[in-house]
Amino acid sequence: MSDTYVINPKISDELLENPGIGFIAAPGLMEPAEQICDNRGNAVEKFRFRADSRTWNHPDSKIMYCGVRWRDLEPEMGLYQWDILEQKLEDAKLLGCTAIVRCSPYALSEEEDIPDWFRKECPEEPEFPFWRVDPLNSSYILYWSRFIKSFAEHFDGHPLISSVDMALVGAWGEGGGTEFMPEDKIRQIADAYIDNFKLTPLQALLHDPKSIGIIRERRENIGFRVDCLGDMGGFHPQEWSHMLDFYPENICNFGMADAWKKAPVVFEACWHMNDWFLQGWDIDYIIDESLKWHISSYNSKGTTVPEVWKDSVTRWIKRMGYRFELRRLSYNPVVSNNETLHIKGLWANTGVAPIYQRYPLVVRLRNEKEIRTLTSCTDIRNWLPDMDILWEEDFILEATPGEYTLEIGIETGIPEIGNIALAIEGWKDGYYSMGKLIIE
Numbered sequence: 001m002s003d004t005y006v007i008n009p010k011i012s013d014e015l016l017e018n019p020g021i022g023f024i025a026a027p028g029l030m031e032p033a034e035q036i037c038d039n040r041g042n043a044v045e046k047f048r049f050r051a052d053s054r055t056w057n058h059p060d061s062k063i064m065y066c067g068v069r070w071r072d073l074e075p076e077m078g079l080y081q082w083d084i085l086e087q088k089l090e091d092a093k094l095l096g097c098t099a100i101v102r103c104s105p106y107a108l109s110e111e112e113d114i115p116d117w118f119r120k121e122c123p124e125e126p127e128f129p130f131w132r133v134d135p136l137n138s139s140y141i142l143y144w145s146r147f148i149k150s151f152a153e154h155f156d157g158h159p160l161i162s163s164v165d166m167a168l169v170g171a172w173g174e175g176g177g178t179e180f181m182p183e184d185k186i187r188q189i190a191d192a193y194i195d196n197f198k199l200t201p202l203q204a205l206l207h208d209p210k211s212i213g214i215i216r217e218r219r220e221n222i223g224f225r226v227d228c229l230g231d232m233g234g235f236h237p238q239e240w241s242h243m244l245d246f247y248p249e250n251i252c253n254f255g256m257a258d259a260w261k262k263a264p265v266v267f268e269a270c271w272h273m274n275d276w277f278l279q280g281w282d283i284d285y286i287i288d289e290s291l292k293w294h295i296s297s298y299n300s301k302g303t304t305v306p307e308v309w310k311d312s313v314t315r316w317i318k319r320m321g322y323r324f325e326l327r328r329l330s331y332n333p334v335v336s337n338n339e340t341l342h343i344k345g346l347w348a349n350t351g352v353a354p355i356y357q358r359y360p361l362v363v364r365l366r367n368e369k370e371i372r373t374l375t376s377c378t379d380i381r382n383w384l385p386d387m388d389i390l391w392e393e394d395f396i397l398e399a400t401p402g403e404y405t406l407e408i409g410i411e412t413g414i415p416e417i418g419n420i421a422l423a424i425e426g427w428k429d430g431y432y433s434m435g436k437l438i439i440e
Contacts, residue, residue: 005333007434009326009424015050015314016421017062019098019412020162020264020357021321025061026302027095030054039272039303047307049314057304059317062417063162063297064097070105071115074147082154089160093416100266100297102165103151104172105144106132118143130176135169141185145192152196159414162297163201163264163356165225166193168211174227175207183214190215194222201263201356206247212254223263224256228270229290229298232281242270243289251293260294260353261384268299277306287316296321296353323351324383325423326408326432334438337401340394341374341437345408347389350423354384359412359420363395364431365404365439372399380410401439407431 036046036056049059066088074080092099106114113119114133126134133140155161167173168189178186193202203223204215215222231242251257267290276283305313328346335341343363361376374395383389409431410420419430426432
């Protein structure tokens, strides 16, 4: 064995797009429109976050939100039309995105009611404003739990699904009225998710201590979603806000402060970012709080970012979710065939969250004649922020003798999405060249 070869990759400060993290994609801002309007319909100057961005006035992304309705997916009792969700996932893939998926039991309009077959069984609607059907005096718990089980049987571990929102009861399944429900009924729905989604990460709405407490009883890896990021006093000025009161208190009070270590934290805007700007709210405070809460992705509701906030939002995206830097790599550059290639790498995750999909870290040996891929045993989901990540592994080489280029990459296995972009220079077709390797 010859002397060890050491390389210190050059760290990149570029804006990266990776699956499962960042701003939720805004397809409506990707079209080459002559005019871009904010959420209030006012024309704004066009700008891009990078010269090669395909989205106007909004960051590019590799994650989408896919919402689907129960009534569409189960038009007849026990008969499912999963092709509707499959098509939405296919549409996301064609945009280079994975998806956060939520199946909603119902919403507030007639078009978003419970399935017709269930409505015939329960023609009366309760007076409670967020219920279209009474979960206490109907078969809602049974039917919705059965739907969730079938949903998981078909989609758990789907490579295009980054995570699934747990929809319980109330409009959009966001928990309206859980305070009136006995714990065993909430538990039945929660168990339907937790018992059947074993591969795909889950997140629960940070709505009330009762439902979160029941979910946490299972001691499973479940993240959380909240839907009013940015509110600095829009409901009760000077008295109460989500940013200053609800989130900082209840992330801790509900026992979810460490949930981010194993499952995603997803935020949705309260109103729109343009509304925050017009209210004069401090964008850097909002950003820094979300980073402190270990945000992975943010749903801007597909609307424009105020251009004056471009630099702040760029800083935000560079920290949101995971961001992997390879600080140093060493290996023995001359190896005999069927002998051991020893690799050691020092990594850092400079984002605020881990990656939640077990994408494989690979070493590629490439020359003009062949490509050999060596798959690492390491689980990159354990690469947490603010820690030294030492990767050391031996690979038995079985390749034709000759000179190769040794490359590093993290593969998603989905060509439309591509490999994980690292925060180092040297990206070429999804891999990073480290140096030469001779197999004798």
